Amino acid sequence: MKLFQRYxxxxxxxxxxxxxxxxxxxxxxxVHVLVKQIDDDLEIEQREIQTYVKKxxxxxxxxxxxxxxxxxxxxxxxxKEQTFTSxxxxxxxxxGNGIFRQMVFSINVNGQWYKILVAKSEExxxxxxxxxxxxxxxxxxxMLLASFIINRIVxxxxxxxxxxxxxxxxxxxxxxxxxxxxxxxxxxxxxxLRKTMQQTINKAESEYHILKEFTxxxxxxxxxxxxxxxxxxxxxxxDEALSETQSKMVQSAYSAIEKLNRLNxxxxxxxxxxNSQFEKVSVINLKQKVEEKLAEFLELWDNQQVLVTAxxxxxxxxxxxxLADVLLNNLLSNATRHNYTGGRIAIxxxxxHLRIVNSGNRHSLDEEKxxxxxxxSVQSSESNGLGLSIIKQICDVSGFTAIYGYEPGIHTFIxxx
Amino acid sequence: xxxxxxxxxxxxxxxxxxxLASEKFIxxxxxxxxxxxxxxxxxxxxxxxxxxxxxxxxxxxxxxxxKRQEKIDGVLIISAKNSxxxxxxxxxxxxxxxxxxxxxxxxxxxxxxxxxxxxxxxGKNVLRFDELVVDLNEKTVTFQMQxxxxxxxxxxxxxxxxxxxxxxxxxxxxxxxxxxxNMDMMYNYDAIxxxxxxxxxxxxxxxxxxxxxxxxxxGYKFIIP
Numbered sequence: 001m002k003l004f005q006r007y008x009x010x011x012x013x014x015x016x017x018x019x020x021x022x023x024x025x026x027x028x029x030x031v032h033v034l035v036k037q038i039d040d041d042l043e044i045e046q047r048e049i050q051t052y053v054k055k056x057x058x059x060x061x062x063x064x065x066x067x068x069x070x071x072x073x074x075x076x077x078x079x080k081e082q083t084f085t086s087x088x089x090x091x092x093x094x095x096g097n098g099i100f101r102q103m104v105f106s107i108n109v110n111g112q113w114y115k116i117l118v119a120k121s122e123e124x125x126x127x128x129x130x131x132x133x134x135x136x137x138x139x140x141x142x143m144l145l146a147s148f149i150i151n152r153i154v155x156x157x158x159x160x161x162x163x164x165x166x167x168x169x170x171x172x173x174x175x176x177x178x179x180x181x182x183x184x185x186x187x188x189x190x191x192x193l194r195k196t197m198q199q200t201i202n203k204a205e206s207e208y209h210i211l212k213e214f215t216x217x218x219x220x221x222x223x224x225x226x227x228x229x230x231x232x233x234x235x236x237x238x239d240e241a242l243s244e245t246q247s248k249m250v251q252s253a254y255s256a257i258e259k260l261n262r263l264n265x266x267x268x269x270x271x272x273x274x275n276s277q278f279e280k281v282s283v284i285n286l287k288q289k290v291e292e293k294l295a296e297f298l299e300l301w302d303n304q305q306v307l308v309t310a311x312x313x314x315x316x317x318x319x320x321x322x323l324a325d326v327l328l329n330n331l332l333s334n335a336t337r338h339n340y341t342g343g344r345i346a347i348x349x350x351x352x353h354l355r356i357v358n359s360g361n362r363h364s365l366d367e368e369k370x371x372x373x374x375x376x377s378v379q380s381s382e383s384n385g386l387g388l389s390i391i392k393q394i395c396d397v398s399g400f401t402a403i404y405g406y407e408p409g410i411h412t413f414i415x416x417x
Numbered sequence: 418x419x420x421x422x423x424x425x426x427x428x429x430x431x432x433x434x435x436x437l438a439s440e441k442f443i444x445x446x447x448x449x450x451x452x453x454x455x456x457x458x459x460x461x462x463x464x465x466x467x468x469x470x471x472x473x474x475x476x477x478x479x480x481x482x483x484k485r486q487e488k489i490d491g492v493l494i495i496s497a498k499n500s501x502x503x504x505x506x507x508x509x510x511x512x513x514x515x516x517x518x519x520x521x522x523x524x525x526x527x528x529x530x531x532x533x534x535x536x537x538x539x540g541k542n543v544l545r546f547d548e549l550v551v552d553l554n555e556k557t558v559t560f561q562m563q564x565x566x567x568x569x570x571x572x573x574x575x576x577x578x579x580x581x582x583x584x585x586x587x588x589x590x591x592x593x594x595x596x597x598x599n600m601d602m603m604y605n606y607d608a609i610x611x612x613x614x615x616x617x618x619x620x621x622x623x624x625x626x627x628x629x630x631x632x633x634x635x636g637y638k639f640i641i642p
Binding site: 220223224226227228229230231232234235237238242244247248250251254255257258261265268272277299300303304322 | 584
């Protein structure tokens, strides 16, 4: 759920509750005030009657007034208190029953006690309350609507920098040397977020570059000692007097150097790809390129009696020529290395993908990990575990996707562009 | 024939020198740009091995100076830089070949041999070993006038061995020479065994002696038995 949606919900609920409470209180007070008003009127009426009696020594003639009823009935003894009550009385003027506020008191006229009842209709009060409530309710609804709309528009606009930041953060890739185009905002929190993100990214970027530089330098620095060791071994084996044991040791040393060298080359290549040293792209006739590679590998496959079939369509793509070579090399050597004598390899080149299917181990590679560096399906395997990550890296910089699939005994790699 | 090794890494220069000297070459070493320039000005070399990253200058400048002086020395760049661009740049600047470190000494030997052949015998490119005759133009091999029917790889292999005759060549070095970048997947040496076996058979069938001598588990040596 989006932040402002949740905020809106809470806001709306609380507003409604507050308005309801306020309306009830409002209603109560209005009723109270209006009834007090009537009661005051009734008291004035009472005083008027009392003054009249005192002055003229007789009860005033009841004058029929709209919404007002005055009656007097002789009683034997005075009523103790005056009381205010609401009651239903017949209204002669409106010819119907209505709610009245009445007041009863007693008065002595020439020794005779009278019970005087003064009543005023509450009809007007009710009307007033109704009208007030209507106005309040309409205001409430309009206010809710307005707040909802304002929230939607204003919040959306307020959160805009946040979503922009998120968007550009999403498109950000470490090591691409791209500038993050976070626009400065005048909202303190977002500005803080922007600065923090920018700092974090800058730090990560610089550390990433240091690491990459390290890999490249280390690989480069390793070349010379490797070259010396290898040349010394080359000289050593020219010695006629080498015993069989010594030869074996030299051979082991050779193999180790070979492995180290391959590892070094692969790391260098990966770093170079990451450093965007292969940015120059050209139109490549993929069919032709695959065919050239097939010719190179043919001898190898003959040796291992691997049956190779190829269905190639005429396809041209845009990518770096050197990387295309490495990609095909790695894919084909991968399919060869993990195969067995008498196995099969099938290559399909289609409009939007290259598919290489090979027979191999009766267990799937770990799809999550295969493209990670130094992943090996078999720990003791001769490969250095960089071949597939090189494939992945090339796909990444070329805008392709690499997909691995497995059916019992059949491994498939698809490069989609 | 004189070879100049312009390489700041003394140990490597020594190895190269030892390897090449055991053949027909007189080696001289130049550990830096200055020494190299002096030596070039004074002497003629059949081949110059040039490391392009030197402590006091760029090897490419030496190359340009050679071209300016119109010296005919063959130049083989040996460099730790292995990108295509570096190679293209090196070759465009006038080098005859480009070899990336770390290399096998026999590979270097074969390349130096090829450069000198190209430079010295322009036109009549014929290579002799015992009674084997290799016509480099026609890419044919004959033994006592008898034509051997060799595949491309077998021909390359034979040239490689002749270029490094009397030396022990490891299987790794052969792999590297024949398959170059693709060699990293050739973990078994079956392909080499097959090639050597076939080459041997074809030569023996033509009446030649077995020039290949197997050296323990290490590799082979091409010698006149």
